[in-house]
Amino acid sequence: MFILDSNKRQPLNVKLYNQIKDQIVTGKLPPHSRLPSVRDLAGELAISRNTVEYAYEQLCTEGFIYSKARSGYFIAALDQEFIIRSSQTRVNSLRHMFAEEKQYTFDFHPASLLPDSFPTAIWRKLFADCLRDNAGALTRYSEQQGERELRGEIQRYLERSRGVICEQDQIVICSGLHDSLAIVAQILRAEHSQLAVEEPGYWIPRSVFQNHSFSITPVPVNVNGLDVEYLQTTSSTVVYVTPSHQFPLGYVMPVESRLRLIQWAETVNGVIIEDDYDSELRYHGKPIPALQGLHPAADIIYAGTFSKVLSPALRISYLVLPYPLLARYHGLFGGFPGTVSLLEQKILARFIKDGYWERHLRKLRTIYKKKHDLLLGAIERHFGSRASIIGQGAGLHVVLELSAHDIEEKELILRAQAKDIRVFPFADTCLVDAGRNSRIMLGFGGMSPDKIEQGVKLLYQCCYEA
Ligand SMILES: Cc1ncc(COP(=O)(O)O)c(C=O)c1O
Structure with missing residues (x-):
């Protein structure tokens, strides 16, 4: 039974998400028990199905619940003893990243922000x-x-x-x-x-x-x-x-x-x-x-x-x-x-x-989401089945996993540089030898939308047509 507190100034989906999460972490909703269907809960609380779906999806992403095809949503099996206890308490290659380096026309650096985004x-x-x-x-x-x-x-x-x-x-x-x-x-x-x-x-x-x-x-x-x-x-x-x-x-x-x-x-x-x-x-x-x-x-x-x-x-x-x-x-x-x-x-x-921070955050989230989506679209168009994307949906970079790749990372970076593209070496994220890694980190924060499409196209040529 969920009651959406009308005193709290929060969107309904957030209220619902918090309610369900609280009931899971305090053990009120036992593991593997089934949550009401989206339709039933929406009807019971007199809210829209979208609102319920949004809350369920967020809980799913965070691992509090899981879904089974054609059966609905279920509570994940978490460590109950711990949960109850915790619910009662309130209480060497850095130069690549930061050195002053040459300016690239296509800069896929993962730590770059949009140049004119500072307020x-x-x-x-x-x-x-x-x-x-x-x-x-x-x-x-x-x-x-x-x-x-x-x-x-x-x-x-x-x-x-x-x-x-x-x-x-x-x-x-x-x-x-x-x-x-x-x-x-x-x-x-x-x-x-x-x-x-x-x-x-x-x-x-x-x-x-x-x-x-x-x-x-x-x-x-x-x-x-x-x-x-x-x-x-x-x-x-x-x-x-x-x-x-x-x-x-x-x-x-x-x-x-x-x-x-x-x-x-x-x-x-x-x-x-x-x-x-x-x-x-x-x-x-x-x-x-x-x-x-x-x-x-x-x-x-x-x-x-x-x-x-x-x-x-x-x-x-x-x-x-x-x-x-x-x-x-x-x-x-x-x-x-x-x-x-x-x-x-x-x-x-x-x-x-x-209130400028929250406003700035919302604005940048919108801008970066657009660029993120553009990047995914460009990768899909140019690489097709020859690459898959890891880590999309957040942050300022994704990782491109090449499906057929037989050049060394260093060689790839050099080829990219020759086309005025900067990509960041994935090997720098590995302590143990990354071997012949087939991954490329692609930052989109500092790239203007028009450069993204062109940069990805050129990058494809570096990987597969050089
Ligand atoms: C994993 C991670 N943590 C933290 C930071 C931010 O570090 P700083 O606060 O030093 O700019 C970055 C920047 O790229 C990062 O990639």
Whole structure:
């Protein structure tokens, strides 16, 4: 029985989704029990079938329910004991990515944003406002963990949009993921020495933790994200994951694997580092909530950034530290001034508070969705059955898996460069030798729509006609 709370200002599909999810995580809906049909539930609640379908599909994507052909939707078998407990708590190749390089006509780089997408006019206005209103503050250092008003805005945003449950005093403002992770590595070093990472995965965490004397254990990724069973066979006690949009393959870790991951952390007294870098950019359904929100009291460090939607040039990221680790953070860094420009923090806080952030997010999501769809269409047209796409539907890149491919990646990159195309080497995402890999990462964030079609056509020629 579901009741849609009329006091909450949320769309009906979100209310329904939350209701069902709550009943699953509190064990009220037993595993494998059947949900009412879309038609019955729509009739019972006097809402449209689309609304019910939307909620069911979102729950399916996140692994809370599953569907059986011609039988309907059923509750997934999750770890009930854990669920009930958790529901009661609220509480080396980096140069490719960042070096100043030649400009390409067709730049499929995965970390590029649309060149003119930065909200310059608004930022200029807020800059002037903040300068006027905070003139006195500019003669002091920023607070150690970052400016209070920015942490407050981030806390509210995370709770509202990402399902992260935290207090603002758990938030630390940092200058990008490597800075965030360097802090984490120093906090964890006294008790941990091994970091498990996704394979393939983002290379920054590997490098940062290696710099802090950690050994690195690659853990394979499957369609459910990081392979938790494999992780359990390793002796790592810290894991870095991108559960809501695995980098680079784009998989979403379903709730059952998320719960098993949390359970693993509890069993080994371990720590999960959740990198939630671009989950705002999901083009179908609503964004996948963060892992942290499933068990806010667990040792989950949440890492977020403003690089993917607003600007990587600002260098503003943040951490949410669980309380026991926060104490250690203060022990190590107490008395250090904040590292991010105070003025920039004030502007960003105002940008979020005045509603510009949400508006910007909506606008960019629409723009990027169009480009994402254009890219998929162009790949379909030019590659046809000679390639399949992995990781579509979110973020700023997809992975192209070539079905017949007999040139080395390096050779392919050179051929692409000769046609003024930049593609990013997939091998850089692999710690273990990627061998003769047949995958190409294609970023579309920085590409103008007209370049996408032409770039894909030329890329096809590099792969198959050169
Ligand atoms: C997996 C992943 N995490 C985080 C980031 C953002 O890092 P930063 O905050 O340093 O810009 C990126 C950027 O490309 C990324 O690919």
